Amino acid sequence: MTDLERPRGGVPAPKDWTYAPAPEARDVVTLADRYGHFVGGEWIEAEETYTTISPATEEPLAEIGQATPAEVERAVAAARDAYDDGWSTISPSERAKYLFRIARILQERSREFAVLESLNGGKPIKESRDVDLPLAAAHFFYYAGWADKLEYAFPNQRPRPIGVAGQIIPWNFPLLMLAWKIAPALAAGNTVVLKPAETTPLTALLFCDVLRQAELPAGVVNIVTGDGATGAAIVKAEGVDKVAFTGSTEVGKAIQRELAGTGKKLTLELGGKAANIIFDDAALDQAVEGIVNGIYFNQGHVCCAGSRLLVQESIYEPVVDKLKRRLATLRVGDPLDKNTDVGAINSKQQLEKIQELVAVGEEEGAEIYQPPCRVPEKGYWFVPTVFTNVAQSYRIAQEEIFGPVLSILTFRTPDEAVEKANNTPYGLSAGVWTEKGSRILWMAERLRAGVVWANTYNRFDPSSPFGGYKESGFGREGGRHGLEPYLQLDDSEAFGG
Numbered sequence: 435m436t437d438l439e440r441p442r443g444g445v446p447a448p449k450d451w452t453y454a455p456a457p458e459a460r461d462v463v464t465l466a467d468r469y470g471h472f473v474g475g476e477w478i479e480a481e482e483t484y485t486t487i488s489p490a491t492e493e494p495l496a497e498i499g500q501a502t503p504a505e506v507e508r509a510v511a512a513a514r515d516a517y518d519d520g521w522s523t524i525s526p527s528e529r530a531k532y533l534f535r536i537a538r539i540l541q542e543r544s545r546e547f548a549v550l551e552s553l554n555g556g557k558p559i560k561e562s563r564d565v566d567l568p569l570a571a572a573h574f575f576y577y578a579g580w581a582d583k584l585e586y587a588f589p590n591q592r593p594r595p596i597g598v599a600g601q602i603i604p605w606n607f608p609l610l611m612l613a614w615k616i617a618p619a620l621a622a623g624n625t626v627v628l629k630p631a632e633t634t635p636l637t638a639l640l641f642c643d644v645l646r647q648a649e650l651p652a653g654v655v656n657i658v659t660g661d662g663a664t665g666a667a668i669v670k671a672e673g674v675d676k677v678a679f680t681g682s683t684e685v686g687k688a689i690q691r692e693l694a695g696t697g698k699k700l701t702l703e704l705g706g707k708a709a710n711i712i713f714d715d716a717a718l719d720q721a722v723e724g725i726v727n728g729i730y731f732n733q734g735h736v737c738c739a740g741s742r743l744l745v746q747e748s749i750y751e752p753v754v755d756k757l758k759r760r761l762a763t764l765r766v767g768d769p770l771d772k773n774t775d776v777g778a779i780n781s782k783q784q785l786e787k788i789q790e791l792v793a794v795g796e797e798e799g800a801e802i803y804q805p806p807c808r809v810p811e812k813g814y815w816f817v818p819t820v821f822t823n824v825a826q827s828y829r830i831a832q833e834e835i836f837g838p839v840l841s842i843l844t845f846r847t848p849d850e851a852v853e854k855a856n857n858t859p860y861g862l863s864a865g866v867w868t869e870k871g872s873r874i875l876w877m878a879e880r881l882r883a884g885v886v887w888a889n890t891y892n893r894f895d896p897s898s899p900f901g902g903y904k905e906s907g908f909g910r911e912g913g914r915h916g917l918e919p920y921l922q923l924d925d926s927e928a929f930g931g
């Protein structure tokens with residue numbers, strides 16, 4: 435835009451802004467036609483396969499292995515061998531060396547990973563490039579630092595590894611969730627069998643190449659692909675000592691039932707229906723950015739998404755007006771375009787789930803707003819959506835939609851905000867927007883949520899523990915707390931955590 439075109443003394447209407455396409459080059463990624471499973475440091479041919487696609491274009495990308503229970507057993511045996519053969523006993527600073535290597539290689543190859551993540555999962559390239567990749571590398575750096583300091587992290591508790599960890603992850607942050615799982619497990623001296631989600635296996639498979647480049651001993655990390663049946667086989671496998679699961683509450687409950695009485699350790703990171711709470715003294719423009727980031731980031735496929743907006747009644751109108759205006763500027767479309775804000779919905783199945791719940795919201799009597807927006811003909815898309823006139827009892831205020839859909843409710847007093855925010859079976863996260871520090875602390879004390887963000891939203895840092903209350907699960911990932919599920923510890927009064 436030249437200076438002459440630059441609007442003076444006013445905000446231009448969104449239609450005045452036009453963006454030329456700015457696609458990220460795809461040729462940085464080389465895909466194989468067919469992938470097997472990564473077991474004992476080698477690729478093994480998969481007995482059965484399925485096709486993985488790009489959700490933005492529905493084009494097939496590669497044939498992926500659908501691991502059978504026998505293949506899972508083989509991966510678990512490889513992990514056990516690697517554990518016994520030295521990973522659990524080599525000097526911790528050696529373990530750290532590999533983790534540092536992995537972190538550095540992820541940084542070096544981040545463009546390749548970011549493009550592949552967007553291609554296979556549908557998230558905007560600016561998010562995979564600026565959020566997923568830097569955070570995944572940061573996780574490996576962070577836990578590399580802990581590997582030789584476990585005795586300081588858990589003084590007088592003789593921290594020892596557990597054995598083989600079976601790890602199952604979802605499709606919304608494929609590489610980042612892999613990093614959250616693998617980095618602390620390895621730092622603590624365990625070996626791993628990990629299954630990425632059925633719809634997003636490709637970055638986990640490319641990660642196997644990183645493991646080879648880092649010369650990680652064979653069998654320390656094994657990756658098997660497949661659907662829920664493969665996940666169930668990991669949970670059941672005899673040789674697995676600890677299960678770490680991130681996904682839906684429904685599957686999490688089934689896993690917990692399955693493991694009850696087996697002595698296997700378990701951590702569950704499940705769903706959420708977080709309240710993002712805006713008080714009348716908040717900086718409104720910043721709060722509106724936080725609302726947008728809270729629910730439209732990653733198409734709303736975020737377990738800690740701020741999907742229930744609680745606005746103080748006195749500022750309801752300006753907030754909703756500003757939000758609607760802001761929504762009209764969001765660019766929905768090609769995930770590989772550097773200007774895209776909202777990409778493709780991850781799968782047809784997820785799109786149908788979103789459509790179904792949105793239809794229910796309209797039937798129940800909520801008022802829907804969607805900005806004018808054209809989406810591509812092929813692929814899975816959902817326009818950023820706001821519901822007003824929402825009652826707490828509506829399904830759209832209760833259930834996780836896991837899409838770009840916001841439900842707006844109001845409150846009058848801080849007590850009422852707390853009551854409404856906590857009125858959910860979930861408890862993963864919450865946001866509070868206010869000028870007053872004392873009010874932030876007052877709220878944080880009362881909100882039943884694992885993470886409370888103040889005047890920001892969806893902020894992640896490897897040093898900060900993340901996890902749920904109630905039906906959002908148990909166990910923490912990130913920080914020193916994130917090491918604990920991967921360690922055997924002596925009981926000790928000395929440790930207060």
Ligand code: NAP
Pocket residue numbers: 602603604605606629630631632633660661662663664665666667669680681682683685686688689702703704705706736737834836862906907
């Ligand atoms: P999901 O169906 O529970 O899947 C999660 C993972 O578990 C996938 O790898 C899945 O394989 C696998 N799986 C499915 N059925 C299984 C079974 N019976 N036994 C073992 N593994 C099984 O969830 P999703 O639909 O992929 O993801 C969306 C949900 O995950 C949302 O509810 C969201 O809130 C939650 N989530 C939570 C967090 C967190 O940190 N708390 C993070 C991300 C997502 P398939 O891919 O084949 O289904």
Ligand code: MG
Pocket residue numbers: 662
């Ligand atoms: Mg699923």
